[in-house]
Amino acid sequence: xxxLTDDIAEWASSLRFSGFTVLxxxxxxxxxxxxSPSLSTFVQQQREISELRESVRLSQQAVDSIDEERAxxxxxxxxxxxxxxxxxxxxxxxxxxxxxxDVLLPAESKExxxxxxxxxxxxxxxxxxxxxxxxxxxxxAPEELAGDDPAxxxxxxxxxxxx
Numbered sequence: 001x002x003x004l005t006d007d008i009a010e011w012a013s014s015l016r017f018s019g020f021t022v023l024x025x026x027x028x029x030x031x032x033x034x035x036s037p038s039l040s041t042f043v044q045q046q047r048e049i050s051e052l053r054e055s056v057r058l059s060q061q062a063v064d065s066i067d068e069e070r071a072x073x074x075x076x077x078x079x080x081x082x083x084x085x086x087x088x089x090x091x092x093x094x095x096x097x098x099x100x101x102d103v104l105l106p107a108e109s110k111e112x113x114x115x116x117x118x119x120x121x122x123x124x125x126x127x128x129x130x131x132x133x134x135x136x137x138x139x140x141a142p143e144e145l146a147g148d149d150p151a152x153x154x155x156x157x158x159x160x161x162x163x
Contacts (some may be wrong), residue, residue, distance in 0.1 A: 072078045083089040090096045138145065 088096055088098065
């Protein structure tokens, strides 16, 4: 560590600054100090302008949606449809039918159902061991093993489950 500080001290002492170099550094620092408040104000004003533009855009969207709604209400067909839907008005000669708590029935299924539970026969321990041994003892390259469909093979197991 001492050697490093000695090297840095030696390097720093070898530097020679002229009066012109010092003058340029002082002028650059003075310029930065003079410009920084103006630059800060400029950035703040730009941020405020963008916020105000966004506010104007949102207000314009609200005005546009209100104008569209007002145009709808000027249409007699729309007013009649709203009166029918909201106030349940009907024209002379029509009969109003209201359905309360409409229940959708499920689609009819062609599949036969059975009330008894069925048991699937599988031996998970054997499947795990076979998968482990197949993965560990293969001579195939990884490119050959990677398939497009990584879904497992759904072949039925005919052995009795071990419990």
